[in-house]
Amino acid sequence: xxxxxxxxxxxxxxxxxxxxxxxxxxxxxxxxxxxxxxxxxxxxxxxxxxxxxxxxxxxxxxxxxxxxxxxxxxxxxxxxxxxxxxxxxxxxxxxxxxxxxxxxxxxxxxxxxxxxxxxxxxxxxxxxxxxxxxxxxxxxxxxxxxxxxxxxxxxxxxxxxxxxxxxxxxxxxxxxxxxxxxxxxxxxxxxxxxxxxxxxxxxxxxxxxxxxxxxxxxxxxxxxxxxxxxxxxxxxxxxxxxxxxxxxxxxxxxxxxxxxxxxxxxxxxxxxxxxxxxxxxxxxxxxxxxxxxxxxxxxxxxxxxxxxxxxxxxxxxxxxxxxxxxxxxxxxxxxxxxxxxxxxxxxxxxxxxxxxxxxxxxxxxxxxxxxxxxxxxxxxxxxxxxxxxxxxxxxxxxxxxxxxxxxxxxxxxxxxxxxxxxxxxxxxxxxxxxxxxxxxxxxxxxxxxxxxxxxxxxxxxxxxxxxxxxxxxxxxxxxxxxxxxxxxxxxxxxxxxxxxxxxxxxxxxxxxxxxxxxxxxxxxxxxxxxxxxxxxxxxxxxxxxxxxxxxxxxxxxxxxxxxxxxxxxxxxxxxxxxxxxxxxxxx
RNA sequence: GGGCGUGUAGCACAGCUGGAUAAUGCAUCGGCCUCCUAAGCCGAAGAUCGCGGGUUCGAAUCCUGCCACGCCCGCCA
Numbered sequence: 096x097x098x099x100x101x102x103x104x105x106x107x108x109x110x111x112x113x114x115x116x117x118x119x120x121x122x123x124x125x126x127x128x129x130x131x132x133x134x135x136x137x138x139x140x141x142x143x144x145x146x147x148x149x150x151x152x153x154x155x156x157x158x159x160x161x162x163x164x165x166x167x168x169x170x171x172x173x174x175x176x177x178x179x180x181x182x183x184x185x186x187x188x189x190x191x192x193x194x195x196x197x198x199x200x201x202x203x204x205x206x207x208x209x210x211x212x213x214x215x216x217x218x219x220x221x222x223x224x225x226x227x228x229x230x231x232x233x234x235x236x237x238x239x240x241x242x243x244x245x246x247x248x249x250x251x252x253x254x255x256x257x258x259x260x261x262x263x264x265x266x267x268x269x270x271x272x273x274x275x276x277x278x279x280x281x282x283x284x285x286x287x288x289x290x291x292x293x294x295x296x297x298x299x300x301x302x303x304x305x306x307x308x309x310x311x312x313x314x315x316x317x318x319x320x321x322x323x324x325x326x327x328x329x330x331x332x333x334x335x336x337x338x339x340x341x342x343x344x345x346x347x348x349x350x351x352x353x354x355x356x357x358x359x360x361x362x363x364x365x366x367x368x369x370x371x372x373x374x375x376x377x378x379x380x381x382x383x384x385x386x387x388x389x390x391x392x393x394x395x396x397x398x399x400x401x402x403x404x405x406x407x408x409x410x411x412x413x414x415x416x417x418x419x420x421x422x423x424x425x426x427x428x429x430x431x432x433x434x435x436x437x438x439x440x441x442x443x444x445x446x447x448x449x450x451x452x453x454x455x456x457x458x459x460x461x462x463x464x465x466x467x468x469x470x471x472x473x474x475x476x477x478x479x480x481x482x483x484x485x486x487x488x489x490x491x492x493x494x495x496x497x498x499x500x501x502x503x504x505x506x507x508x509x510x511x512x513x514x515x516x517x518x519x520x521x522x523x524x525x526x527x528x529x530x531x532x533x534x535x536x537x538x539x540x541x542x543x544x545x546x547x548x549x550x551x552x553x554x555x556x557x558x559x560x561x562x563x564x565x566x567x568x569x570x571x572x573x574x575x576x577x578x579x580x581x582x583x584x585x586x587x588x589x590x591x592x593x594x595x596x597x598x599x600x601x602x603x604x605x606x607x608x609x610x611x612x613x614x615x616x617x618x619x620x621x622x623x624x625x626x627x628x629x630x631x632x633x634x635x636x637x638x639x640x641x642x643x644x645x646x647x648x649x650x651x652x653x654x655x656x657x658x659x660x661x662x663x664x665x666x667x668x669x670x671x672x673x674x675x676x677x678x679x680x681x682x
Numbered sequence: 683g684g685g686c687g688u689g690u691a692g693c694a695c696a697g698c699u700g701g702a703u704a705a706u707g708c709a710u711c712g713g714c715c716u717c718c719u720a721a722g723c724c725g726a727a728g729a730u731c732g733c734g735g736g737u738u739c740g741a742a743u744c745c746u747g748c749c750a751c752g753c754c755c756g757c758c759a
Contacts, residue, residue, distance in 0.1 A: 129702075139701050141739055151739080175702055176739095215759075255759050323758095394757045406685045407755050414757045421759050445753050448686060472687075472752070480752095509721065525721090536707095537695065540687060542752060549694070549708085553721055556695090556707035563721045571718055628696065631706075638722060647718045660718095682721080 096127055096135045096605075097612050098190060099182045102167045107138065107178075110161035114154070116143050127609075134172065134179035135605065141176055151176030184601045187608050188591045192658050206244045208435055209235050211442035212352070212359075213250040215257045216345035218296030219287070220352065220491040222545050223474045223481045229534045230471055231442040232357040233623040233674055240673040241618045246436065249359045250428060251345065253337055254326035254366045255421065259319050261295065262340035264302035276301040287492055292347030295340075327418045329370040351491045355527050356675045368427040374419045377427045381412055384460060390415070402456050410453045422450055426457055429466060439466035440621065444473060445540070469621040471539035477546060489545060498526030501551045510682075524677035525559050526551075531675050532558035536627040556631060558676045564634035564641075565671060568664035569680040571646050575657055582652055589654035599636070599643030600656075603663060606636040610666060614673075623674070630670045637663045 107125060108118035120142065128137040140151040140158065147154060155173035162171055169183040211231020214224050235247045252258065264273075277297060287293035306312050306319070325333040352358070368374050378395070381387060386398045392415035400408030412423040432439055443451055448470060455465030475481065481488050502522035506513060513521070533550045537543055553559040575582050596604075610629070617626040640663070646656045671678045 123699095126701090129697095129705095133702080137702085139740090141701075144739070177702060252759070257759065390757070392757075396757080404685095411757050416757090418757095420757070445687070447754090449754055452686095470687085470753095475752090505721075510719090538688095541695085542688065544694090546694085552708075554707075555722085557721085559721055560707095563719080567719060567722085574718060624696080628706080635706090635723095641718075642723055645718065649717085681719085 096182065096609055098608055099135055099167055099180070099187075100125060103136075103165055103180065106163055106165055107158070107180075109163070110158045111143075113161045114143075114147065114157055116146055127612075128179060131602070131605070133174070133177070134170075134181035135608075136180045136182075138178040138180075139176065140178060182605070182608070184596045184604055185591045185593070187604045188596075188655075188659065191604060191607050191662060192588055192591070194588075204242045204244065205438045206246075206436045207238050207438040207440060208246045208248055208432055209238070209440045209442070210248045210250055210432070211235075212357075213252065214348065215252050216292075216341040216348060217257050217261050217299050218344065219290070219292040220348050221481060222489045222491060222494060225355075225491050226471050226474050226534055226539075226543065227442050227444065228352055228357050229355065229531050229675070230469065230539055230623060232352075232355075233531075233535050234440065234442065234469065234621060236673045236675055237614065237618055237623060237626060240669060241614055243438075243618070246360045247358070248361045248363060248432075251341075251362050251364045253341065253364045254323070254334065254369070256319065256323055257299075258337045258341050259322040259326065260302050260306070261299045261344070262337050263315070263319050263322060264298035265295065265340050266336070268298060268301060273297050273301040276304050284490075284493065286496070287490075290347045290350070290492070291343035292345075292351075293490075293492070295344050324418070326366065327369065329366065331370075334366050334370075351495070354495055354523075355491075355531060356677070363428065363431075365424050365428070368424050368431065369419065373427040373431065374424055377430070378413050378419060378423065380461065381423075381457070386460065393417075397457060397460070399453060399456050402460065404452060404456060406449075410457065412457075422453060425450075426454055426461075429454060429458055430461070430463060432466075433463055439464075441466050441468045443468055443470055445470050446473075467621065469539055472542045474534075474543045474545050477544060494530060494550065495527060497547070498530050498551055499523055500526075502526045502529075502553070505553055506682075521679060521682050524679050525553065525562065525682065528558035528562060528671075528676040529553060532561075532627060535623050535674060538622070538624050555635075558674075559682075561630050561634045561667065561671060561676060562679055562682060564637045565664065565667045565678055566680060566682050567641055568637065568660055568667065571657070571660055572664065573680075574647055575652050578647065578650060578652055582654075582657070589658050592655055597640075597643035599639035599641070600659065603633075603636040603640040603659065606633045607662060607666060610670075626670070627674060630667070630674065630676075633663070633667060633670065637667065 104121065104125060108121045111118045111121060121138070124142070125136055125138050128134045138158070140154040143154050144151050152173070152175065155176055155178045158178050159171050159173040167183055167186045169181040172179045209231060211234070212228040214220070214227070220228070232247070235245050238245045274297070277300060280300070283293055283297060306315055309315065322333055326337060381397065382395060384397065386401050388396050388398050388409065390396065394411055394415040395413040396409045396411040398408055399410050410422070412420060414420065441451070451468050458465050476487060476489065478487055499522050502525040503518055506518045506522055510518070529552070530550055534543070613626060613629045617623060640659070644656045646653055646660055668678045
């Protein structure tokens with residue numbers, strides 16, 4: 096709890112000094128208490144035991160006795176060798192309601208470029224791909240909540256084999272060809288027949304079959320190879336045909352993402368760095384490096400083993416025919432990205448770890464910084480790995496429909512009074528928020544198994560739980576305005592009452608006091624799941640407060656309780672936006 | 683074979699820059715709607731923190747060996 100720590104650290108240091116111990120460790124040792132009933136900050140006294148040749152228990156007692164009084168401190172206890180300090184709830188309330196604490200710790204607003212998703216535009220989004228998009232977008236939102244200036248960027252893979260296959264298929268196959276080839280597969284979901292990503296992926300899949308099994312697979316492979324080659328050499332006409340092939344697919348994917356509240360500020364095409372000469376220049380620079388090597392056929396690589404890379408140390412950046420590789424273009428892209436920001440974050444699947452190492456080391460070799468990377472592990476289905484080929488996929492579009500339908504069912508039961516229209520709006524918000532939250536709330540590096548029952552859980556521990564707490568606060572605000580329309584204006588900073596506060600209120604104040612600490616950590620360490628956990632705790636605290644403190648009692652408004660409720664409401668709302676949960680005002 | 687990651691209650695998951703009784707949700711059992719939305723609240727039960735060593739006043743957390751699972755080790759993207 097930084098707001099308390101910054102206030103009383105001097106006091107603790109003075110007390111420790113008075114015992115004759117150097118207090119330089121206090122800054123680090125004075126830490127949040129683990130259990131709420133221990134207090135807000137605690138100082139383990141074990142490290143001082145040797146120097147003072149006293150028991151930690153006695154040391155804690157003596158520090159306690161040596162501590163001066165402070166308005167921020169409710170009580171100090173010495174327990175089992177720990178010095179526990181509890182913040183005074185009234186002091187906390189005063190600080191929080193004065194409004195000058197929020198984001199107080201934020202001295203470092205940065206310009207951050209976050210690249211995420213960047214999926215090949217060759218088919219609809221499935222849940223596996225969505226982990227990247229949801230994590231990335233949440234990171235974008237949380238950095239914005241923190242006060243950073245953020246650019247969310249999608250790197251469009253507009254050259255290379257995957258797009259070439261799609262372009263070739265659209266050019267050379269009829270709808271009948273495609274459906275004939277895919278006759279043994281599951282037919283496309285009729286609901287999405289007009290959506291280009293679902294449509295065109297059929298062409299892509301059919302072409303993949305032909306490439307592998309068809310009689311003309313060799314000639315097809317050759318044709319596609321020529322397209323790839325042309326694109327890698329910056330052939331405008333080919334690149335143009337690629338674009339008309341993938342753009343509608345990309346648009347379809349973005350439509351799906353839009354439903355989840357995910358949007359991008361900029362799309363950067365891979366081919367740009369080929370056509371503008373950056374890649375050629377880069378390869379020239381790399382060729383002059385000390386660690387450059389040349390293979391028999393003229394291909395070039397860097398020996399990154401000399402820079403600490405383990406395992407396979409040769410990193411090829413140039414083919415024998417002189418063309419670039421994906422990673423080479425990625426390096427050119429990164430060098431450009433560094434001209435756009437002072438903080439760079441990439442969201443990548445764990446399969447990209449080696450490549451990220453190669454790119455990072457090469458950037459350092461060139462005198463650039465390496466980007467920060469948030470890696471995530473892939474989403475599996477209970478039946479095993481997701482695979483489009485075996486039809487073992489969950490499309491995001493289907494998942495969102497299912498989530499929406501499930502939310503409608505729940506609403507029919509709980510709120511039969513609502514109009515169909517209102518229900519649809521709420522169901523969409525509840526469904527999409529629940530899906531996002533389900534994915535955000537687990538650590539990115541942890542394997543994630545997608546389960547319908549979890550994604551559609553609307554109970555405690557889910558997005559709807561947080562949403563529900565927020566709507567309670569909204570409902571109270573509406574009622575207060577009904578009772579007294581001018582109340583909001585007249586009671587900006589009510590006096591903090593001089594009486595013992597109910598448990599629920601104290602819990603809520605402490606949760607609110609800790610918000611910035613948590614957000615700072617989440618943004619610094621790229622761990623959105625910790626913020627998801629925080630919002631759950633804040634919601635729980637609000638619900639306890641709601642239980643203990645009647646804001647409206649017999650038609651009268653308690654100004655202090657209402658102010659606390661309002662602070663919780665705005666904190667919840669901003670936090671929900673930070674996670675991409677829709678802050679409904681009623682549900 | 684090498685590199686990286688993961689292993690915590692029946693299930694899912696938090697905690698991992700070492701600190702006191704390992705947090706939370708689901709499932710299980712019990713209580714709370716004549717009062718601000720019960721998608722809620724209160725309580726019970728449930729954990730040799732993968733296994734073995736080590737460092738330390740103190741280890742889920744650090745080091746090390748082993749086991750299991752995932753990902754990677756293309757002049758593919």
